[in-house]
Amino acid sequence: MSEKTTETPKAMPKSEIYKDLAAKTGLEAKQVSAVFVALEELVKSELSKKNGAGEFVIPNLVKLKLLDKPATKATKKPNPFKKGEMMDVKAKAASVVVKPRILKGLKDIKPAKATKAAKAVKPAKK
Numbered sequence: 001m002s003e004k005t006t007e008t009p010k011a012m013p014k015s016e017i018y019k020d021l022a023a024k025t026g027l028e029a030k031q032v033s034a035v036f037v038a039l040e041e042l043v044k045s046e047l048s049k050k051n052g053a054g055e056f057v058i059p060n061l062v063k064l065k066l067l068d069k070p071a072t073k074a075t076k077k078p079n080p081f082k083k084g085e086m087m088d089v090k091a092k093a094a095s096v097v098v099k100p101r102i103l104k105g106l107k108d109i110k111p112a113k114a115t116k117a118a119k120a121v122k123p124a125k126k
Contacts, residue, residue: 047098060105069095 012020018029018036025032039058046056047066054066074091078084 049096057103060103062106063101063103065099065101067097067099069097 015029018032021027021032022029027035043056043064046052047054047064049066056064058064069092071094072089072092075089076086077089079087
């Protein structure tokens with residue numbers, strides 16, 4: 001009997017992405033790399049608290065937005081692992097996070113086959 005080895009496909013490394021984009025656009029890999037560096041700087045400046053808009057859109061792909069998370073107080077809550085026992089929840093300082101939102105261009109992608117995580121999610125009943 002032959003053994004079946006099913007390897008999950010891995011994400012493309014950065015250099016492979018640059019080479020692929022260079023081949024599709026007619027640019028050199030170094031030029032594509034320079035575009036990504038410039039894009040990174042632009043995103044950082046637009047998302048900065050001082051003089052940025054707090055929001056950045058990569059058309060048809062993703063929208064990045066800054067969210068302010070308020071500080072939380074230390075409290076006691078029921079322990080989800082031991083019934084009837086209360087646990088201490090530490091206070092957390094206020095923070096700022098970047099929240100990505102997928103836009104229509106990426107939402108329309110159909111996966112080749114469902115992953116275990118996607119199979120585990122059950123659709124909501126109406």
